Every structure is written in C-alpha cells, then in structure tokens.
Amino acid sequence: MTTEHPSVPVEASAARPSRRGFLGSSAAVGAGAFAAKTLAFSAAPMTLLDAFRQPLLADELKRHDKRVILLWLAGGASQLETFDPKPGRPTGGPFRAIQTRVPGVSISELMPKMAQRLHHTAVVRGLSTGNADHGGGARLMHLGRREEPTVKFPDLGAILARELGRPESQVPDYVTFYTATEGRGNAVGQAGFLGSRYSPMYLTTDTAPPNLRRLASITENDHRERGDLRRELSDRFSTGRQSSSLASHSEAFARVGGLMASDKLFDASQEPQAIRDMYGPTLFGEQTLVARRLIEAGVPFVKISRAWWDSHGQNFETHLELVSELDHVMSGLLDDLEQRGLLDHTLVVTLSEFGRTPQINASLGRDHFANAWSATLSGCGIRRGSVYGVTDENGLNVVEGKVDAGQFFATIFQALGIDHEKSYQVGARPIPLTNPGTKPIREVLA
C-alpha cells in the first residue's frame, strides 16, 4: 500500500504501482516527448515503449488518455420524448418514433440528427433508480450510490478527476458548468473523502471562469516578475524542508498560472464558425464546445448541466425546445470528437436524475418518474449501436435489463478501463468505487 498523506485516501490494492510515482514520469506523454523519458516506478530504467509491454502499466497509460463529457439534463428529461418512444400508445404522446442507423432501433422524431449517429451510442433503457425526488435523485445519479451519514462520497467527476487526471497538469481536472439557477444545488460537485484537490471548478455564468485574466493595472512584465519572485522565495523556503503542504502550495500556484495561461480554452469564439455552427448558438451549445476544447487540452472530466427539464406543464412544448437543442448539440459534439480522432478516447454520457411519467397529466405535462427511464453512453469503451433494457409497451416498468445507479456507474468505470471494484482506503475502511456485488452492463461495453 502506498503511503500518501494520511488525509488522502489511497488505493487499497498493494499490487498496483504508485500512481504518483508513475505519473511523475509519464507526464511527458502529454508533452510530446514520448519515447525518451524513463519511468521512475520500476527499479530498472525503462522507456515508455517498454511500459506498453507491461500490461499493468500499459493499461495505466491508456487510461490517462481518456476523457469524459457528461451532459447532465437537469430536472429530468423524458425518456419517451428522447430514447425510448412509445408511439401510438396512450402514454406515447404526440411525437413519432424514427428509425436510426442501428437496425431495429427507433428514437423520438425530435432527434433526427442523433438517429443518424446512434451507431456511436449505447442506449440504456432500463434505468430503475427508485428516487423520484429532484434532490435525492440527483445526488444518487451523481454519487452512484445512496449517501451514508458517516462518509462523504466523491461524485463521479471527482473520482474520474482522480483516476484520469495528472498531478502535474496545469489545467483543471474537473470542470462543471451549471448556469441556470434551478436545481443547481442538486447537481452535486463534491470531492468528498478524496479531498479538495478533486473538487470541481464550478462555472455558473456564461462559458468562462470569472477573474481569470490578469488585472489591467498589472503589466505582463510585472506579472511575470512577481511570479518569479514568489517562486524564488518559495524555493528558498522549502530548501531542506519536507512538507506536503509546501508542495500543495506550490502546486496550487502552478495550476492558477496554468489556468491564466489557458483562458482562451474557455473562449468558444476561438473556434472557426463552421465548428461553432456544429454546436449551435445557444449557451448549452457554446458550453459543450468549450467542454470539447477543455478535454482536448487534457481536462479529464467536464460536466455541462442543461437545466431545466421539469415539464409538469406543457411537456411536449418543453421537449420540442430542449430535445431539439440536445439533438443538435449532442450530434455536433460526437461529429467533432470523431473528426478530431477523440471519440475513441472520450466517453460522452447523457444522464438525468430521473425520467418522466408515462401518464400525461391535465396540463399536458409529465411528472417525476424513476421506475423506467433512459440514459446514453457514447464513444470510449462502449459497444456502439447497442441498446440495453426493455420497458413494457406503455413504458411503465422495465421488463428486461433493469439497471440501478451503481450498475450504470460501474459501466462508466469499466468503459474507461477503471476497475469498478477498486477500493479507496478511508481510515480503516476500504471503500470500493461501486458497492460490493455491483456488476457493470457487459452488453454495452466494447
């Protein structure tokens, strides 16, 4: 077992190499000096090419090329108006189903672009998560398990920031956009027992972090010289001292410096108009484009929250607006990732806290429903063009392939090459990534 700072939980498996030691040398992968660097992990010097011959290290390297973009459909998107339509049934609503590029698989007519791209995607139609409350449902679908009073679990983004991120990275490991105010508190962004190192950079306005740019009153030269002075003083102070907090202090400055240098990453206008058109002119589209820029620059996990889907009244009008937007943004994202060769390394997830009732209420709305709903996984590690789970003819129950939150999370981890049974040691307690006995959905994994 590795001996990191006591407050930081560590992987319980003693058979694994030290992540920190490993990554300390593998940083050059991202920097482009691919073949020349040696790895510190092994007693004997070893090139990166050698590393690929060792299965464990090769897996570790491959994992660190992986990225995740979560499209969080806050408020609860309707499965009937997206990925599990029931045309012609009393619960089906007015939208038709259209055939996709995957033989035998239909989705709502509101998603004509995704229908032509469903061969990139696995549709999970059997989610049955049991919590139809916004707060509880959202927490469940962010943590992958029910909360416990004595443990503060990290959310999906924090876990993936730890598993996929690089300690020396100068871009954030976890960025989350949530611009609407409704439901923002439900969309958990917490590092929990992993520590604040893995907390998200939380953007609540527009597409860029506030206060990122150098103050106009400070010249570029002054800014650089101040940084040099701080670094010199810090180095002098730390000479001969061993302290994790000193290292953390310096790392924090380095990350802020990296962020300031990469402010253009958050600027969608840096992209050609043709690329911007792929995502569309809405805020959700622009934020998703920024997410692609971020993961391309090495940010391992980005969540874009599109709120608010809670259509108790006028469900069909609301979904006509929001699904049309989702169809354009999601298909644009998949196209862009594919064209850049990133789709094989990037997992795109669409997820809500729950779905919506098959019954249509008197306001032509649909209410909260956690019994039988849908999510999707596209790209990295996924058996593309697959559908898992069957709901009954009215969409009231899952009749085959029921999936809970833990199974869905285990599937995400496995798709990224992360062992979902791996544990973090928190004090005396090993805490696995998913609850014991949880199985991933093998049928949707590549």
Next chain:
Amino acid sequence: MALPNECKQTKDLSRKEILLSVVRSPATGRIYAGASDGKIHSVDPAAEKPEFTEWEGHGSYVTGVALAGPSLVSGGYDGRLVWRDAASGTISRSLEAHARWIRKVVASADGRWIASVADDMVCRVWDAADGKLLHELRGHAERTPQHFPSMLYACAFSPDGTRLATVDRVGHAVVWDAATGKSLATFEVPGMYTWDPKQRIHAIGGPRSLAFSPDGQSLAVGGMGQVGNIDHLEGKTRVEIFRWEKGERSHEFVGDQFKGLVERLIYHSSGEWLLAFGGDSGGSVQVMDLAGNRIHKQEKASTHLHDAVYDESTGTAVIAAHNRLLVWNIA
C-alpha cells in the same frame, strides 16, 4: 343581448383520450372532437344516453376540426389534413399539408375556405370543396429570439370571411386579406410568452387563441400572463383585444381567480361579451364584459379545457377537455 347570468356545467362525458379540438354541426347538433388517439370522436351530447362514434384518419393528436358544408376537415400533429363526409365519416381526401404539427384548423363562415396553421410557421388556405391550395401565408419566424423552434398556434377568420389572423409563440400577430393572401397589418402581443433566461433557461406560453369581433374591427388574443415557475402553467389567464388596423390594445383581462392558458375565445354575436375557456391542471370558463371592461363571470372546471363551441340559440357550450367532453349552460 344581456350578459349571461348562468354559467355552470350540466353534463360530463368521460373519455379515455384527451379531447383537443371540437366543432358542432349547426344542422344536426352533432359534436365532432379531435382526440389524442388520432381519431374523431363524434356524439350527440343532447341524447339521453350519448354514444360516441370513432373515426380514424390521423397518426397523432387531432388538434383542429372544422365544418365546411357537408365536409368535416381535421388536422393533426401528423401534418395531415383529412376531408371526410360529416354524416358517414368516409374519408374523401387526405393531404400532407404541413411539414410539422398542425395546431389549428378553421373554416370561413361561408364554408368556402379552410385555413390551417402549423409549426412550419406557415398558414395555408385551402379550397374547402376540392382541397386545392390557394395561399401560403408566410410572416412568422421559424425560430424564437433565443434560437429555439417557434410555433404557430392559432388562426381565425373574421365573421365576413374577408380577413384571416394568425399568431405565433412569441406573440407576433398578422392579419391577412383572406382572398389575396396579402398581409394587412402586424402587431405584437408579447405578454403571453415567458422566456426564463436565468432559472430554467427555456420558455413557456405563447398566445393560443384568436377571435375577431362580430364587426371584424377587433381581434381578441388569449393566452397566459408571465410565469414565475415555468415548470407549471401558473401564469394568470390573459386576454387582450386589439383594434388590429392600428395595432392598438383596447382591452386587457387578467384572470384574478384562475391560472393557465386561454385556449379558446368566442365572441357573442352582439359583440357585448366574450367567452374564454382554458386552464392549468384544472379548467376555467370566463365571461368578459366588453362594455364594462371587466370579467363578468369566472367559473372553475374540473380539468383543463382545450377547445369549445357555443350555440347562442340554446346557451350551450360543448367543451373538449382532458379525458372528458363537457357541456355547460352559459345564458
């Protein structure tokens, strides 16, 4: 004609389906309601034991029905217009009329023309006798200012059939010359469309109903006022009346008891009062006193009301509602 003193439900005919549109044959008193199952549900509500007849013909919700002579013309979210014999139900014509959802179908009073509006943002005028397309009226943007698909909700002929009005989701209204298809006037009714840029970042509402005054000089627009929580139909019912040639608003009725959309407006032929039907999860029936510029009566209905017809001779309103056909006495 004095303002009505009575306004109450007299009959409730339960249906499994959502009834979305309704028309009444003046000759027979028979009711034809378009429903969520893609069918026309026909019934004589005055019968001692009303029995429904169902006619197929659409692949989705039937949101507009109109009578033109012997023909019943229906339109739906499948984009089709279907002509059938109103007595037998036999279909004589079925057209792919619009690329998107048809929201409303109306007939001119003389039965010569049919007008349909749809989310392709076009109003099409048809020869009721042979189904020939006469005019395509284009004057509504396909996208809202926030870049989302717009919707063309309502249309109405003037009583003399010379004018045709349309209104879209963001409240852009156009009055057309029905014979030539030329735009005569435009004005804005912005207070019925709620765009929430902060809390939920989408929209709700939009004007849902139109009616010309008996003299054709005024146009009433019905919908819902601004909404705080757009998850629900919680804006106050709202009716505005415009002198359309000048675009001047003459009346504004804001519901003080009921929330939700005003889905149907019907002028009394005297021009003295106006009926408004609609609701949120419940329903409301309101009588507007136009001379007094006040809501004369407002009554609660058991569920959301989607459409209505009114027979002045008997004071009977028949209402298409959520899972019901309702009969009210308003006299």
